[in-house]
Amino acid sequence: MSPEPTPSQTIGPFFHDALLDRNYSELVSPDHPEAIVIRGTIYDGAGEVVPDAMVEIWQANRTGRYDHPTDDRDDLPSDEEFSGFGRSGTDVGGEFSFLTVKPGPVPGPDGQLQAPHVTVSVFARGLLKRLVTRIYFPDEEAANAVDPVLSTIEDPELRRTLIARDEGDALRFDIHLQGDGQTAFFAF
């Protein structure tokens, strides 16, 4: 008999000293030639910024390979320097930020390819469970149009919430927890 899962509880407001004791938001060094900044602001249902959230990202490397034993595609180079994991708190302005590289495409269901994306967890006081979302890239229009996850979202407005905006020096991915323009969130 399978054991029953332990329930989730909120991260609360006091996690910083334990979980953000160092800077975990730079997945590559700032002088990496392909480094990109992804940043965003988290808003609540009243449009107020959320200054006490924690955002984690998980992504493949530039070639689309995950640093994990389940990803056994040995033809793709793994990257010793790149774990694919990052963690950022939000600041008083509700903003999180990561320095990373754009991931390559990764396999999807039924042998399809998924458009490049970054998988995201959001934790905060008032969230009894994490929220899961994905960051897609604005310069991947063709791949996004046929992405097997994006195309399950019928509402074009909701689908658009998953595509980062190019701000020139950075990609912006704002997260709206609730209300008008709520970000699309996932369950497993």
Next chain:
Amino acid sequence: MRQQPTDETAGLRPEDNGQPPYLYPDYVATRLRAPKEPLIILPKTLSDTTGPAYGRGPIGELDNDLTRQREGEPLGERIIVTGRVLDGDGRPVRNSLVEIWQANAAGRYTHHLDQHPAPLDPNFSGAGRCLTDDEGRYRFVTVKPGAYPWKNHDNAWRPAHIHFSLFGPAFRSRLITQMYFPGDPLFEQDPIFRSVRDREARQRMISTFDLETTQPEWALGYRFDIVLEGRAATPMENPR
């Protein structure tokens, strides 16, 4: 305004699988932070059957002993907290990062936003981490955290708890939860604890006193096993 949490099994939904809902109005902060649009079901792909291996950098030798991280010993009731981390099939989750944080014995966090007028303890950071062993086992030495007040409703107090953060084998298995202590009189008025509508599931957040873990003349032992969603990768099918 007095807002006594209501209910017994109101809001219990089988599809929650023992997990709390996002919106639980008795926990006031959920009202503006819970999403209202239906969640989109993610197909199982490499993006979530993989996950960060350790999550973070190296583990220090004293990171799992919160009573020996500073110059002197923290005040309070010394305790040992140990248990196993299992995946959805009941298999041990090995070599996986466990992070904890908690209030000190007086119910005060080191965090600069904690305004509770209880003393800080210069000998207590309240933060620990370790990796699970080959049986999925972790172990921390710490002091029993105190209860503390918060502003959710009139005269609201959180039951004593230790926050746990776990990665497990995949992105799907990521979990942050809280471990409670048996017999706490504050459970009945705590909306965070009660947000888990399934009474049996609530019990899975409560540690058990364990005489076997208890060390004579030294520290009480509590046992807390954690079961994560999802499954570990097929063991070593494709070693790299």
